[in-house]
Every structure is written in C-alpha cells, then in structure tokens.
Amino acid sequence: MSKDCGNFLMFVDDLYEDLEVWYPKLRIEEAGGRLTLAGPESGKLYSGKHGYPCVSEAAISDMNESDFRGLIIAGGFSPDKLRRLEEVKNLTREFMAAGKLVAHICHGGWIPASAGICKGFRMTSTTGIKDDLVNAGAIWVDEPAVTDRNMVSSRKPGDLPDFMKAIFKFLD
Numbered sequence: 001m002s003k004d005c006g007n008f009l010m011f012v013d014d015l016y017e018d019l020e021v022w023y024p025k026l027r028i029e030e031a032g033g034r035l036t037l038a039g040p041e042s043g044k045l046y047s048g049k050h051g052y053p054c055v056s057e058a059a060i061s062d063m064n065e066s067d068f069r070g071l072i073i074a075g076g077f078s079p080d081k082l083r084r085l086e087e088v089k090n091l092t093r094e095f096m097a098a099g100k101l102v103a104h105i106c107h108g109g110w111i112p113a114s115a116g117i118c119k120g121f122r123m124t125s126t127t128g129i130k131d132d133l134v135n136a137g138a139i140w141v142d143e144p145a146v147t148d149r150n151m152v153s154s155r156k157p158g159d160l161p162d163f164m165k166a167i168f169k170f171l172d
Helices: 018-030 078-082 086-097 106-115 127-135 157-171
Strands: 007-011 034-039 045-047 053-055 070-073 101-105 145-148 151-154
Touching (some): 007 018, 007 086, 018 034, 018 157, 070 106, 070 157, 086 101, 086 106, 101 106, 101 157, 151 157
Parallel strands (some): 007 034, 007 070, 070 101, 101 151
C-alpha cells in the first residue's frame, strides 16, 4: 500500500457494529488515509451495538462521491435504517457508477441491495441477509472476503482481517 491510501467514506448511525467501524477506520489511518464517518446528522453521538460511542464528522447529505476514493459500509443494524435514506442510496450508486470501491461487511450489504447495485455481483454477507442479497440479484457465496469488480464484501467481524486485505489489494 502506498504511503497515502486516500480518503474514504463510511456511513454511521445508531446500532452500528462497533468493530466493523473502528477496525477499518484505524487500518485506513494506519495506511496514511482518512476515513470520514458521516451520519444523518453531523456532530451527533451514535452508539454501537456494544455501546462504543462514535461522533459523526459530517452529514451524509453534505457528502460528494468525488471527494473520496471509496465507500466502506459497516454492518450492525444501522444499515437497515440508513438504507431508507435517498442520499445514502444515491451516494452508493454514485460510487458504483464511478468504478470506485464499494465495500460492505455483515449487514452492510443491505445498503447496496436497496441501492439496486447487486445484480450479477458475486458477494457474501452474514447469512441473516443472504436472501435479501439473492433477491437483489447477487450471486451469494459463503467466503470470508469476496471481490467482484469494484465491490468487496465480507461476512462478519471475525473476517475483518480478510476484508481489509481485500480492500487494500483492490486499491493497489
């Protein structure tokens, strides 16, 4: 990985999966990049599923795909709320259309499914949303990390090392 891996966007809301936000954020920063945590409101305190706090650095509505190298979507139950927001779906589609990284882990796949960008993509997730992804047209597989074109996906917190390796491999 180069000295500066670039800027990335991550959506955050209450009940995010704690490790799936903080592990990628710290790994991106360790690689010289920046990961912006954007929530429905800027400066709001959000709580993870396990109680770890997170303050959003920006409002999702103020984000532009052109300012970032990729989108990383954490799981937990926050993606179920976030996928109802048009600006979340639109941004996700814009990253995909630009050929930029769209990475999701665990329940994070709900957002690409709702954005309508899964058709024909080989991907994985927690088994809890397998049917959602298949119904959205994905080719679902049970593997720790899957890369198909510009989409990287992973199953669960225990797969985070494989998830980040796949992201960094895509970026090289």
